[in-house]
Amino acid sequence: MLIAVEGCCHGELDNIYASLQDAERQTGQRVDLLLCCGDFQAVRNQADLSTMACPDKYKSMRTFYKYYKGEKKAPVLTIFIGGNHEASNHMWELPYGGWVAPNIYYLGFGGVVTVNGVRIGGLSGIFNHRHYHLGHSEMPPFTSGSQRSIYHVREFDVFQLKQLSRPVDVFLSHDWPSRIAHHGDTNALIRRKPFLKDEIYNETLAAHKQV
Template identity: 60%
Template sequence: MASVPPPPIPPQLSHSDEPSSKKTRIETKTIPTTKHSQRQLHLAVAGCSHGEMDYIYSTLAKMERNRGYKFDLLICCGDYQALRNNADINTINVPHKHRKLGTFHQYYSGEKVAPILTIFIGGNHEATGFMAELPYGGWVAPNIYYLGFASVVQFAGLQAKVPHENAIGFEETKFVALDKPNDQKKFNKFLEAIDIPIAEDACMELQYDPVWLAILKATDELTSISRHNVYLPDAASFKPTSEAAESVKALFDGEFTIPRNFQPTAPPYRQNEGKNEPCLYYRNPQTTEFCDKLGITNLNRLLYEANNECNGIPFIELAARANADGTEVIDVGDDDSGDEYGEEFFASSSTATEPLPEAE
């Protein structure tokens, strides 16, 4: 009997400081195409960003000048730290001496716009409140997309997903660790450039994966915030059928391009912001729109309703009210007069007038 060769292993990009059992991985899988005309997808991959988006984008700009082309997509693995304001610092599990605001808030507020379409996966040191607003993925700022708790998206005919840790077909995984952004380090390599052949007419916008959407619908009854154990049925019952896939296509009218519908929920960082800003949780309109369209349980809504003592009014709503009556937009909660974390817990932000740092 002839031996059957093992299935091909898709390319994997990964980075983490954690043991292998906790490392974040992302797969890119080429979707078959009948197009013969091809081009190169110029992909950049970053390790832990730690909120230093200015330095990452300035380094990419220098790489583009040296290489003579523009990057199509940036994928950030590991800790991203999308901190919108001082309140978000309270939700990140990082030693006090390493807690700082970074520069992401400038992209969140619209003061700056990411020059390259960016996807980030998220690590184990994130602003948990913000991420919990987008459990199915969504835009955290214009041109910056969070992949969600578990998700699959398509870009340029490729699938990007976070796979199950126990990969089938091989026992060892080669992890390629990238450095962290640090302009003090002489031999810094926290970015890697990868070229992937794609169809000349490939869609260069992020798209939902219809099979993944069908899986979300098939597993919707398991969505719960209960503290009790949830007993899973046989995994085979989650496999989407062709009928389920067609049903999803009908719901989306065959159009799976992810809408550019970012709206700020928490107030952006202010120069006069206090050190004890309340940690509030918000309903995110992106999640509401996605769940309503797909017809699945809104986890963001469940969490919001379960924590009504620390809920906030989305910034976009406060801004609309302020525009109507001419008042200042401030979302306040029960503030404490004391600073229980100490001075080093918070770090001052760079000002809007500071230029982007030039990479070495």
């Protein structure tokens, strides 16, 4: 099975699927599965857009709504987790995951699926110490605070994933893995982004600073 992996999607499904199709034409190999590691932006309408807690430059309908409305269908099975640029009210409706459009599946706050014998797990959101030990209490109408806290990882979701009796083959997260900056050209990264230097060396670097 050939699996493609996408980082932050930001609702650009048309462009992502077009890129996959270009790669397929060039290689002669068909992609069987697309995994998206958060910031999927499953925005269905303007109401969804208004619940996104992110910079205004990301508040655009983009192209997911076409797949939700049935105007288009994903050409490849797509599985995604949530990040910190999501429509809070849409993800709130599917805490345990589910289909958001034909051929597009959300793993929920934390979940596992098996595709052609490959076990895929994922944990949505980003870590924030203020909310990690709390439950999921957010509900509409969302405040500016709950729009953000809803995408903070909870200990309960991690605990549930720890109950798995069999290992997973692939695991998706939106936060960067610990010490990720040391698994590449660290000096080049610091030259490009010197403001990350202290966090890299005291091992507090996280994928996102929006809390």
